[in-house]
Amino acid sequence: MGKHKQPNVLFIMSDDHAAHAMSCYDSKINETPNLDRIANEGMRFDNCFCTNSICAPSRATILTGLYNHKNGVKTLGDKFDSRQPTVQKTMKENGYQTALIGKWHLGYGGHSNPSGFDYWNVFPNQGEYHDPVMYDMGEEKVYKGYATDIVTDLSLDWLKNRDTEKPFMLMCHHKAPHRPWDPDEKHMHMYEDVDIPEPPTFHDDYSNRAEAAKEAQMRIERDLRERDVKAKPPENLSAGELKSWYYQRYIKDYLRCVASIDDNVGRMLDYLDEEGLAEDTIVVYTSDQGFFLGDHGWYDKRFMYEESLRMPFVIRYPRAIKAGSVTKDFALNVDFPETFLDYAGIDIPEFMQGRSLRPVLENNTPDDWQTSMYYRYWEHLSIEHRVGAHYGLRTHQHKLIYYYGEALGSADSMDEPRTPEWELFDLEKDPYEMHNVYHDPEYADTVEALKKELYQLKEKVGDHE
Template identity: 65%
Template sequence: MHLYQNTDIPEPEPFHDDYSNRASAAKEAKMRVDRDMTDRDLKYPVPEGLTSAEEKQWKYQRYIKDYLRCVASIDNNVGRMLDYLDQEGLAENTIVVYTSDQGFFLGDHGWYDKRFMYEESLRMPFVMRYPREIEAGSINDDMILNLDFAQTFLDCTDVDQTDEMQGRSFRPLMNGKTIEDWRASMYYRYWMHLAHHHVYAHYGLRTHDYKLIYYYADGLGTPGSADDPKPPEWELFDLKKDPHEINSVYDNPDYSEIQAQLTSELYQLQSQFGDQPYQS
């Protein structure tokens, strides 16, 4: 509990997001630090007598410090494991992967939790150590997915993959090589409509420069989803100009050509992965 005790953690840039200039899904979500975070989330009651602004700030500091303390403990123990591999002479032939199943909002957009296709939730940490094949400190910006993990590990152990696998080995990327036909976009779908934090069901496409999201906002009878459809809406973000995804340009005529290209590519990826566009 002493780590960060006398330190204020900086708030993320979009901490005071007002959810304007986007689809209504962002405004309707119930994962706001100030409004929706409970004593259970904070593991401590909120002090009395705070203004709304002070309460939001207090909640954020309480939450982020608790999170960072957990991460520090994990980091320390990962370090112990790496030290052991080094000391026992096992490091050269051991693949170590440090990753997660998804990202997480840590005050970004004023939120906690995940689910949305926005960057903080969509992107995953991925650090890999394999001295035999990976140069220490090297960085690769190609787009890999958790779909690729299995094929990559099979490739590294000279085991054949099966035909039903949807990913692809990124072993050449580990070695610093370029794969000319590597993916330039990815498909995402969140189907649990209103099941958690009132997040609308949606799917979308992300490229290196743009993101297209369609909130079809319908449970479609899937287990765990709510039977409470909402009006469908689109969002389009220029990730180079708007990395925090504050202003959707879906209705901006300057992006009409980009929008058409992304929509076509979205439907192609849906077909590739056995999904299909929403039919209202």
């Protein structure tokens, strides 16, 4: 790092926050002024993707720098083995103070407890929005208040009491805006008098696509529960009116939860400013994956479709990242730990499978930077959402998806074979992924080339199942 000391790292991650619910990503449905501060004072990644769009697997990848078949967390049913090497352990061994506060969601008890942190205080499983139970270094406590405020309060307390002679890495992990989207009192009445715009694909009928899209059970009007929308629908609504009613109930509570995150991120940024820490602190805001906000008529995630695959990722570090930068270069969640280690001046372990984003952040993208990425969702037809297991490849122009139709012994999967299916989308001509062109003769050469690249990438990351 030359004359500059090792940077602090403040890694703020929410759960299920889609990029298209952030105004710095040109959201049509809300404003996020404090999240935008990070983007405006640093860099926004327009093509940041997760390698498996579901909570626990993404979190395991971010800690280890490994794809899920390597870190052992392929599905929600797989517990994380905390004995394996992680980014926080490596940073702690090299003089960093480390802390994790908020959502862990990688199993609890025994070898699944957080490790490599000087301090940790986490929710059990998903945690509750109001008056949550948390495990403070293993001691069960009940905290009065709202989860997003509490995680921020505890994070600020830890920062205020840290050893100021050491750099820190703080992972501040919010529960929100995860289902069931319970807002706090402060934001309870936001959007009461407005209608949130419905997305362009809201009335998708799933024609000209794989059967997997039709089979999925996460439709706004059919699969949301009364607990999710906090009310029974009015009687005598037409089918279209009922779908719109469910959407408005869902999306408004979702956005109210996001508003609380935005407020609390503002508190964290203000603290860094007040303490003179902003120049020497890498600040990241991201989510563990994307989310369907009525897109394709859905809520939830799991699919390799864009709204689920894309992660918000904004990062600020005034010493190295030019304010107001935007990049379309690819970034993956498997790249995050390598990036932090690189900036800390710590050797990146050879076992990690990602690549430091530092050259991209400093506008010096290498000629051999990745232009395609490998994705795999392992849960096959889980009871809750019934999304078929699949893997695939995304390039800057195309997306190739293979629904292989088997559980392959994965946890949370059902032993219900399906006929394998392929999907190909031309993202330039069809950005909303409404037209599968896999069987179009005009794309025959493209299919052949992409399949070859897919299996090369699959082999490169060591996924042999």
